[in-house]
Amino acid sequence: MNKMIIKGGHRLSGNVTIGGAKNSTVALIPAAILADTPVQFDMVPNILDVHNLMVILESMNVSSDFADGILNIDPTKIIESALPSKAIKSLRASYYFMGALLGRFGRAEISFPGGDNIGPRPIDQHIKAFEAMGCKVVNKGDQIVITTGEKGLQGAQIFLDVVSVGATINAILAAVKAKGHTVIRNAAKEPEIIDVVTFLNNMGAKIRGAGTDVIRIEGVESLRATNTHIIIPDRIEAGTYLSMAAAYGEGVKIQNVIPEHLESFIAKLKEMGIKLEINEDSIYVPKSVDFKNIEVKTMPYPGFATDLQQPITPLLLRANGDSTIIDTIYPKRTKHIQELCKMGAKIRYDEESGTIIVSHTDKLVGAKITAGEIRAGASEMIAGLMAEGTTVIDNADNILRGYDNIIDKLTNLHAEVELVNDEN
Numbered sequence: 001m002n003k004m005i006i007k008g009g010h011r012l013s014g015n016v017t018i019g020g021a022k023n024s025t026v027a028l029i030p031a032a033i034l035a036d037t038p039v040q041f042d043m044v045p046n047i048l049d050v051h052n053l054m055v056i057l058e059s060m061n062v063s064s065d066f067a068d069g070i071l072n073i074d075p076t077k078i079i080e081s082a083l084p085s086k087a088i089k090s091l092r093a094s095y096y097f098m099g100a101l102l103g104r105f106g107r108a109e110i111s112f113p114g115g116d117n118i119g120p121r122p123i124d125q126h127i128k129a130f131e132a133m134g135c136k137v138v139n140k141g142d143q144i145v146i147t148t149g150e151k152g153l154q155g156a157q158i159f160l161d162v163v164s165v166g167a168t169i170n171a172i173l174a175a176v177k178a179k180g181h182t183v184i185r186n187a188a189k190e191p192e193i194i195d196v197v198t199f200l201n202n203m204g205a206k207i208r209g210a211g212t213d214v215i216r217i218e219g220v221e222s223l224r225a226t227n228t229h230i231i232i233p234d235r236i237e238a239g240t241y242l243s244m245a246a247a248y249g250e251g252v253k254i255q256n257v258i259p260e261h262l263e264s265f266i267a268k269l270k271e272m273g274i275k276l277e278i279n280e281d282s283i284y285v286p287k288s289v290d291f292k293n294i295e296v297k298t299m300p301y302p303g304f305a306t307d308l309q310q311p312i313t314p315l316l317l318r319a320n321g322d323s324t325i326i327d328t329i330y331p332k333r334t335k336h337i338q339e340l341c342k343m344g345a346k347i348r349y350d351e352e353s354g355t356i357i358v359s360h361t362d363k364l365v366g367a368k369i370t371a372g373e374i375r376a377g378a379s380e381m382i383a384g385l386m387a388e389g390t391t392v393i394d395n396a397d398n399i400l401r402g403y404d405n406i407i408d409k410l411t412n413l414h415a416e417v418e419l420v421n422d423e424n
Ligand SMILES: CC(=O)N[C@H]1[C@@H](OP(=O)(O)OP(=O)(O)OC[C@H]2O[C@@H](n3ccc(=O)[nH]c3=O)[C@H](O)[C@@H]2O)O[C@H](CO)[C@@H](O)[C@@H]1O
Pocket: 023, 026, 092, 093, 120, 121, 122, 123, 124, 125, 126, 127, 162, 163, 164, 165, 166, 167, 188, 306, 307, 328, 329, 330
């Protein structure tokens, strides 16, 4: 485990380039095992989740190499094998191996996934989709065993009871080589889903409707990669830098952004009075002062992302009055609050209404705190940059799960920040 040590008080300036989207990448890597050829991804973020997924691939005799944002995966010698549960538990998206293994072998055996501790994260909708496609799903202790009958995976009509990114992608991964026609209704519409579908369609899959709430899939026999798939920019990483730059920047340009993926977030920054310069693929955040308080409610895409409610919180501390946040996706995603309060932040959580109330805070001071999960860590990192003195964030691996080359990027923006391995 790493600690992140931040000497606060250096205002940020300069340019930062956003990496490929974590939530695309962690689905694309499992999706790669559906291919009958080697595959190549570009703009792959240098994050812990990618390294852990490569460990899982290795256990199936799938070779991979990763350097300078290019990830090569060769699934042509894949074998069925027990998957390493430590790596599986290190991230949420290991659940995509369920759909991908079903598509490849017609069966999957995998332990329950890990990922961020942000309240209950059931996978009943994933299971419901597999069952609709003719699978039998059995829990054996911590293992989930999914099998298909003699007929193999069958195309099906799937209606998701809740809008779920994971269940939508998992159903697509299973359906892409199933026999016949699958329709997923009440599907999630996140840009990362479109990215995964673009990759699959370029290999010969027949998927229509990604980005809408009805996705139709005609199963195909084989998938073959003929080009490099370039991963879309990470809108959550971009939102984190936007918040950081508005809260404590003196002019920061955020490059490799698709502004349309951040519309709900940008709307809130504008409501606060921040004058953004939005270009085709970059956003400039000028030094900003005098912020209006706002109300935030997280929603499925294109609503305000739950993954950005914590990163926007340090910025809300600078607003002139009380701001409120209601996270309708993960109401218990509140691990950052007590840590930020240790730094002097005025934030409270009203259990009854599920509302986080963020009040104006004149000054933050460095403290020893812990990153309970990735976005809690991101908000604490921003607060550390704004604070007087030194902040030490324990469990910084949670930040490294999803923030590409974070130390280099912050240092480039003139922050004073380092990682120290706990064992040293
Ligand atoms: C790897 C990845 O892409 N992670 C993202 C993905 O997580 P993940 O795919 O796990 O999140 P979902 O979209 O599935 O969850 C949305 C909501 O549906 C509920 N639900 C989900 C599945 C299910 O079977 N049953 C059920 O009740 C969840 O508890 C949650 O309240 O979307 C979340 C919501 O945008 C983001 O915070 C995560 O960053």
